[in-house]
Amino acid sequence: SCSGMYTANSMNCVTEALGLGLPGNGTIPAVNAARRRLAKQAGMKVMELLKKNIKPRDIATLAAFKNAIAVDMALGCSTNTVLHIPAVAHEAGIKLDLDLFNKISERTPNLCKLSPAGHHHIEDLDAAGGIQAVMKVISTLGVIDKKCQTVTGKKVEENLKTARVLDKSVIRPLNNPYSPQGGIAILRGNLAPDGAVVKQSAVAPTMQKNEGRARVFDCEDDAIKAILGGKIKGGDIVVIRYEGPKGGPGMREMLSPTSAIVGMGLDKTVALLTDGRFSGGTQGAAIGHISPEAAEGGPIALVKEGDIISINIPEKTLTLKVNDKELEKRRKALKIKKPAITTGYLARYAKMVTSASTGAVFKD
Template sequence: MRSDLMKKGPEKAPHRSLFKAMGYTREEIERPLIGIVNSFNEIIPGHIHLDKITQAVKAGVRMAGGTPIEFSTIGICDGIAMNHDGMRYSLASRELIADSVEVMAMAHPFDGLVFIPNCDKIIPGMIMAAFRLNLPCIVVSGGPMLAGRVGQRPVDLISVFEGVGALKAGIIGEQDLEELEDYACPGCGSCAGMFTANSMNCLSEALGLALPGNGTIPAVSAARYRLAKTAGMRIMDLVRHSIRPRDMITMASFENAIAVDMALGCSTNTVLHVPAIAHEAGFTLDLDLFNTISAKTPHLCSLRPGGPHFLEDLNAAGGVQGVMKELAKIGAIHLDAQTVTGFSVGKNLESVKQVDHNVIRPVDNPYHAQGGIAILYGNLAPQGAVVKQSAVAPEMLQRTGRARVFESEQDAANAILSGAIQPGDVVVIRYEGPKGGPGMQEMLTPTAAIIGMNLGKDVALITDGRFSGGTQGAAIGHVSPEAAAGGPIALVEEGDRIAIDIPAKKLELLVDEATLKARRAAWRPMPPRIQHGYLARYAKMVTSGATGAILSH
């Protein structure tokens, strides 16, 4: 066992003495030692109950003959960090989480690891660590929040963000907004729609690193605790047979995850996280693969923020396994890909008996013939830009508009909420990329304001930053190269015409080349916004959003 490095033989008597100081018995020390990576804290609704999930995992490990040893990681609530300097730290925390797990698991050689994340950057950070360490491991999330209710209307966190815009536009009153605030988030769990956290929890299941049900079983359900116990038991089988992530997960597994991404209409943040995870697994995942898979994968689920259904509805309809079962009918799933269940995807899908086609559309009657995400290219985004095309109003799929240029998210949000943005405008927010932000802030406040003020069918937003999974509308992010790296988005001027053609995968700045050449000669980068501390170091090392915003070595 790997843990023998810290417990076996007379020379490890001091090490065993330290274990005994914590109350571990000889029998516990002699068993396989399983690291339980718990991201519980008291600042994230998705994590507030993870102490209980962790206890269930530990029970499963003990039932199967192992000794669970818990340690923690940091975690940021993207919603609470939104629209202030805290959001600069969100994406950057992903690398800290991966690094911290690596440090703990290398300093203390566990035999296996159980990862317990639930929210946006914690999930990919932990999965990146899983591939980097390549120890037997399994992921079990805390599960999604239930939808809230205002009267008979189901609501969620995004309803509150959009309510702010509706209040500013005079559509609702202050009491209406307070009612939304009180009831939109009814309890623990990752926010109730197909936002980034639930997207990544679903994709960890599709990838094969989590058990069926991981992405959709509600946080408050007893089934979530049974799943956690099963995961605790299952890690012992993985350890006994020395089954590691790189033994199981192949490029076919990543293609399965992207296919599910497209069918569900997941967050555009998956286009950052999946390539970053693939990089740790030893694969190069080009952005073009998203378009290739999207072209042959129908969009089967209309989930919040783009549609009416919530994660609890998807769970009742058959969950991720139900979606994969439907996609398998057209050959969009690699059935021979292996999973932590000990069986192939195809074998797992045999147990899926019924799929509710009111929530998971059949492949011959999808919401859209193509997947939920598209990668756009053009002279404004030579390395690509990302849009959740399934959440774009039909009127905005092809649009030419007037550029309204802002050097920060806050300036743009203020302009939108003050009524300065008019139908036909294209809001351009730059110097918010991985380097320029630094940290690639999410733009939920301005996008939600656009929707809340009933401008979703008339106004587009383009940025080298990124969007919350809760964003809907013609919101195009990850524009690469970013402004801070001298990308073309840095050359856009107020009043320029910008052409968006999502079906053709095009994003063009309608300015002649001679003018752009002159602007480039005169361009000077903005001074770094943050010059000390972690984000200053991060800005020096982070790569383009087109490569997953991983760190250079």
């Protein structure tokens, strides 16, 4: 996959931390002989686990998911992990509250900055000791449950015995983190009552607290035209809605508009908010997964051109500075945009899918 800490690599690393991937699975480069050996070993381990009657749900416990989130925070992974981790947990019969991400983030410093947040890449992390080394470092903070079962057939504590950091410039020590909190933050407020997500490790210090006027678009394509057409200025906050799980449908990633903002030299002065999601390669003040989404009548559907929006990442808030009386007036007059697709699988998907705050899983 891509060489940075984008979504595929993020989930590969999270899978290893969860205990469902063998040590090295998250970081060994595809072209290395070690990857081929690991593939062979994986097949052998499957048969071994079968003989021992160790099943995926024996490994994917609540404690294991907490381990995975802690590693997610230490690495500064893609915001898509906040969709995929709860979705995987759902399949394991476990409900993960979004607030758990913030609780773990408060205790887990950001120790790695891989592309797009920094200049290191996955192969650098692998050479520095990989996921096992990261887990060993943060385990001293009490955020790793060492008694969790893993696919090695051993507990986490046994896997970590030989792990060590080989390059402290890639995996920083606890006394020299990039930030005292993890790479991802969950924001809430009257604009996102059920939550929104931002990769805070990739947001410039000047954009951590920001207030600006809303520039509202009901689809990604219109926003891209406005950005590339020079209609977005420094201090604006681009709002792209009706791109959530239902509204898309399918919640496509907003890589094009965020890339356009960077390309126009606006990434240090313009924020982007959406009920859609982002590519793992997204950087800047990009806040996604706003829930409830516009297609469900969420507050993002009530935003009007020129409204003032306040972003406060340190305080974990996202606020539409419009009084409750006016919002209620807008709600009564709201006409939700009709779905673009009304037949076939995607129409059925839109009817059955839940909010991004629950992992965009299907309703039972």
